[in-house]
Amino acid sequence: MSQAAVETRDLTRRFGTLVAVRQLTLRIEPGEVFGLLGPNGSGKTTTIRMLCGLLEPTTGSALVAGIDVAVAPEQVKQRIGYMSQKFGLYEDLTVAENLDFYGGIYGLPQAARAARSSEVIAFLELDRRLDELGSQLSGGWKQRLALGCALLHRPVVLFLDEPTAGVDPAARRNFWRAISELATQGTTVIVTTHYMDEAERCGRLAMLSGGHLIALGTPGEVAAQVGGRTLEDAFIILQERDER
Amino acid sequence: MMSRFWPMFRKEFVQMRRDRLTLGIMIGIPVVQLLLFGYAIQTDVRNLATVVLDQSRTPESRDVIAAFQNTGNFRIVAHVDDRPALDRAIARGDAQAGIIVPYDYPRRLGRGTTATLQVIVDAGDPLASQAAISAAAGVAQVRNLAILSHATGRASVPVEVRVRPRYNPGLRSPNYIVPGLVGVILTITMVLITAMAIVRERERGTLEQLIVTPITKTELMLGKIAPYVGVGLIQMTAVLALGRFVFDVPLTGNVLLLYTIALIFVVASLALGLFISTLVRTQQQAMQVSFFFVLPNILLSGFMFPRQAMPEVFQWMGLLLPLTHFLKVLRGILLKGVGLEALWQEVLVLAGFAALMIVLSVRRFRKTLD
Incomplete structure (x- = not known):
């Protein structure tokens, strides 16, 4: 079997007495668009943060691009891209300055940085926004810039935590077009979302509830496992079950 | 790296x-x-507001009051007529110092006994009062020196200390x-x-x-x-x-x-x-x-x-x-x-x-x- 993009075994994270993620075991193949679905507090963000080395797992293990996140988080960081829920770039820097900064931070040599930067700018159509400050951008453009900064170093695995929250439908569609494009180029994309139409676009999904995995498979399979005709039914059933 | x-x-x-x-x-x-x-x-406090109670009202008393004023540490703001008025002025904060020249000041000076002046200083602020206190002592010393050397007939003082403030002479x-x-x-x-x-x-x-x-x-x-x-x-x-x-x-x-x-x-x-x-x-x-x-x-x-x-x-x-x-x-x-x-x-x-x-x-x- 070839090396998985992400492989977790009994991955668990506690915050005090709260178990945010409970014994999660997953295997995600290279080039997959993999969705993490679940209501608020189901453990999606905690899972992503552990996989990115932002939170230490309490128990269990996770390999990202073949590297154990608990052992060598810094080596993992060179191979992944990450977009947090909240816009995490500098609002007092321009689009070009943000890109240049992250290019530098990811250690791209000067010449390669400029070339790669232009590629990313063309790919995300950022060319006319280069001199705008982060604070002047709309939600959709902020999200594209964030994606751009996360792509500069050609990550093997891309983690997107609710990337399209608060973004208009047209911008969302464009964003997903870019995601699909990246996946066909071989990048593994792991995305959390609340939107059903986005979940449908994922190759496979993991549905989380109360910190543990309750369904895994293609969108159709997941819907059936949770007991709904559609994914949306499944999600609502799940949320109601959670609220009880 | x-x-x-x-x-x-x-x-x-x-x-x-x-x-x-x-x-x-x-x-x-x-x-x-x-x-x-x-x-x-400014840590060097000068021109302390001063009230004067001159009970003798003689040329000698006016002379010594002028000596206080000339030190630059005392700025005479008022003359009062009795001790309660002087105390009140200091208590109210109108003045930070008071000088009292008693009735018998010129008489004792002339007789060769010790003539006593009283200087009252508001020492609530130690930094401000310190300069005035040493200036007051200086006034007495200068007068004593002049009178004693006149009496002994010496043209110069026996001992002199010369202080040189280095690095910040002023x-x-x-x-x-x-x-x-x-x-x-x-x-x-x-x-x-x-x-x-x-x-x-x-x-x-x-x-x-x-x-x-x-x-x-x-x-x-x-x-x-x-x-x-x-x-x-x-x-x-x-x-x-x-x-x-x-x-x-x-x-x-x-x-x-x-x-x-x-x-x-x-x-x-x-x-x-x-x-x-x-x-x-x-x-x-x-x-x-x-x-x-x-x-x-x-x-x-x-x-x-x-x-x-x-x-x-x-x-x-x-x-x-x-x-x-x-x-x-x-x-x-x-x-x-x-x-x-x-x-x-x-x-x-x-x-x-x-x-x-x-x-x-x-x-x-x-x-x-x-």
């Missing part, structure tokens, strides 16, 4: 330049503070205050700026994005403080230039040496701010902790109050503050013109402090969100 320092440095520099308000404050504060402190703080307050102010201003602004540095990124949500990159903790820390070293040296230049041209404070020693040591001090202060930044969670906490640190600096470093007068425990505590050592450097170079041979210990302490703070900050900082 350290290849990501420059991108971090450039980013901080651009952000600093774009934040006009903060930048303006950083340059404006030293100028305003210098003018305030330089003009306002005993001017600005010469003492302005060099100290360089250190105080650098401490306040440098510590505060970097104390906010990391928590600001945490609060804005930019830290999360930054720590999923492979940047090392050392690169992050050094890149954060480096642009402000320049700001610190500009501040120092502004204060020194104003001190020189507005307050005539001398620049006696080697200015290049001063800047070199100042560089170490600035790094030490920035690193301390950085350390504070790793201890707190919000910008408000950072501000509070910084002010909590700044106050002992002003009180214990010897900026305004002489360290020699402090109980030993506090002298030791003062030695823990980088400012205490930097003040020795500032005054040593600016007023005495001494060089590294007299200051190497201070330089070592400052460098050690800077290194310790950087190491502590790097160790305390975690590239995780826990």
Whole structure:
């Protein structure tokens, strides 16, 4: 079997007495668009943060691009891209300055940085926004810039935590077009979302509830496992079950 | 190693330049503070408001009152007719001193017995009253000397002590205050700026994005403080230039040496701010902790109050503050013109402090969100 993009075994994270993620075991193949679905507090963000080395797992293990996140988080960081829920770039820097900064931070040599930067700018159509400050951008453009900064170093695995929250439908569609494009180029994309139409676009999904995995498979399979005709039914059933 | 320092440095520099308000404050504060402190703080108290109760009203009494006035320490604001009126004037604060010349002053003076004058001083403020007290004693001494030498027929006094106040012969307050102010201003602004540095990124949500990159903790820390070293040296230049041209404070020693040591001090202060930044969670906490640190600096470093007068425990505590050592450097170079041979210990302490703070900050900082 070839090396998985992400492989977790009994991955668990506690915050005090709260178990945010409970014994999660997953295997995600290279080039997959993999969705993490679940209501608020189901453990999606905690899972992503552990996989990115932002939170230490309490128990269990996770390999990202073949590297154990608990052992060598810094080596993992060179191979992944990450977009947090909240816009995490500098609002007092321009689009070009943000890109240049992250290019530098990811250690791209000067010449390669400029070339790669232009590629990313063309790919995300950022060319006319280069001199705008982060604070002047709309939600959709902020999200594209964030994606751009996360792509500069050609990550093997891309983690997107609710990337399209608060973004208009047209911008969302464009964003997903870019995601699909990246996946066909071989990048593994792991995305959390609340939107059903986005979940449908994922190759496979993991549905989380109360910190543990309750369904895994293609969108159709997941819907059936949770007991709904559609994914949306499944999600609502799940949320109601959670609220009880 | 350290290849990501420059991108971090450039980013901080651009952000600093774009934040006009903060930048303006950083340059404006030293100028305003210098003018305030330089003009306002005068430790040599003169012209104490004085009321006089002259019970004898004779040429002799008027003569001695004039002698008090001529010292420059007493400024006669009123004559009163009885003791209660004099006490009231001091109690109300209309005057800080009172001179009482009794009825029998000229008679006792003429008879060769001791003529007693009474000087009452409001010693509520010890600093203000001290000068007046010694001036009053001086008035008596000068008169005694004149009368006794006249009586003994000696043309010269038997013993004379000549005091030479070195390094600040005019005993001017600005010469003492302005060099100290360089250190105080650098401490306040440098510590505060970097104390906010990391928590600001945490609060804005930019830290999360930054720590999923492979940047090392050392690169992050050094890149954060480096642009402000320049700001610190500009501040120092502004204060020194104003001190020189507005307050005539001398620049006696080697200015290049001063800047070199100042560089170490600035790094030490920035690193301390950085350390504070790793201890707190919000910008408000950072501000509070910084002010909590700044106050002992002003009180214990010897900026305004002489360290020699402090109980030993506090002298030791003062030695823990980088400012205490930097003040020795500032005054040593600016007023005495001494060089590294007299200051190497201070330089070592400052460098050690800077290194310790950087190491502590790097160790305390975690590239995780826990």
